Amino acid sequence: MATDSDHITPEILRRITEGDETAFRRLFDLYKGRIFDYLIGIVKSREVAEELVMDIFLKLWLGREWIADIEHIQAFIQKVAYNKAIDFLRYAARNHKLQHLIAKEMAGELDRSLEIQLLEKDYQNIVQEAVRQLSPQRRLVYTLSREKGMTHDEIARELNLSIHTVNNHTKEALKAIRGFLSKNNIPITTFLLYTLRK
Numbered sequence: 001m002a003t004d005s006d007h008i009t010p011e012i013l014r015r016i017t018e019g020d021e022t023a024f025r026r027l028f029d030l031y032k033g034r035i036f037d038y039l040i041g042i043v044k045s046r047e048v049a050e051e052l053v054m055d056i057f058l059k060l061w062l063g064r065e066w067i068a069d070i071e072h073i074q075a076f077i078q079k080v081a082y083n084k085a086i087d088f089l090r091y092a093a094r095n096h097k098l099q100h101l102i103a104k105e106m107a108g109e110l111d112r113s114l115e116i117q118l119l120e121k122d123y124q125n126i127v128q129e130a131v132r133q134l135s136p137q138r139r140l141v142y143t144l145s146r147e148k149g150m151t152h153d154e155i156a157r158e159l160n161l162s163i164h165t166v167n168n169h170t171k172e173a174l175k176a177i178r179g180f181l182s183k184n185n186i187p188i189t190t191f192l193l194y195t196l197r198k
Contacts, residue, residue, distance in 0.1 A: 008073055017068040019167055022151065024064070028057050031074060035081050042085040052084045130180035134173055141169040142177075 007030050015023035032053055039049040056077065060067060070076045131139055144150045144158065152166045159166075 010068065013068040013070070013073065016064050017066075019064065019152070019170070021145070024061060027060075027073070031077055032057070034074070035077055038078060039081055039085055042082070043088055048088060052081065052088065056080050056084060126181065126184050127177065130177040131173075133180065134176060138169045138173045138176075141166055142173040145170055 008027055012023045036049050036053050039052050040046060043049055131142060141155055144155045152163055156163045156166045
C-alpha cells in the first residue's frame with residue numbers, strides 16, 4: 001500500500017488548512033475508497049458505510065485548521081472511521097428498525113434506487129433554495145466556486161476582490177447553507193456528497 005508521503009505531503013495538508021478545496025478533494029479522492037472498504041468490513045452495510053465516509057470527511061473539512069498538525073493522516077482518518085463505526089453499531093444495537101433494514105440490505109432485498117433518486121432531487125432543490133437566500137455577492141462567489149469549479153484565486157481576480165474576501169464569502173456561504181439544511185432536517189453529509197461529486 002502506498003504511504004501518506006507518496007501522495008499527501010505536508011504542503012497539501014497546509015493548503016487544506018488554508019481552505020484549498022482542490023487539495024482537500026485530493027485527500028478525499030485518495031482515501032475515500034480505502035475508508036469505505038474499511039468501514040463496510042465493520043458495519044456490513046454499503047449505505048451506512050457511504051454515509052459514515054461523508055460524515056468523516058465533512059468533519060475533516062470543518063476542522064481543517066488543525067489538519068496540518070496530523071503526522072500520519074491515513075492512520076488518523078482510519079481511527080476516526082473506527083470510532084464512527086463503533087458509535088453506529090452501538091446505536092444500531094438499540095434500534096430494531098435499523099437492524100431490520102441492515103439485515104435486508106445484507107440479504108440483497110433492499111432496492112432503494114428510486115427512493116434515492118427522489119431524495120437526491122429533494123436535497124438538490126433544498127440546496128438550491130439555500131443558495132438563493134445568500135446575498136448576491138456571496139451567492140456569486142459560491143456559484144463560481146462550487147458550480148463553475150473556479151479556485152479562490154481565480155474568483156478573486158475575476159471579481160476584483162482580495163483572496164481574504166473570497167475566503168470569507170465562501171466560509172459564510174457554507175455556514176448559511178448548513179444552517180438552512182439543518183432547519184430543513186437535511187443530513188449535512190448529503191450536502192458534502194453533493195458538492196464533492198461535482
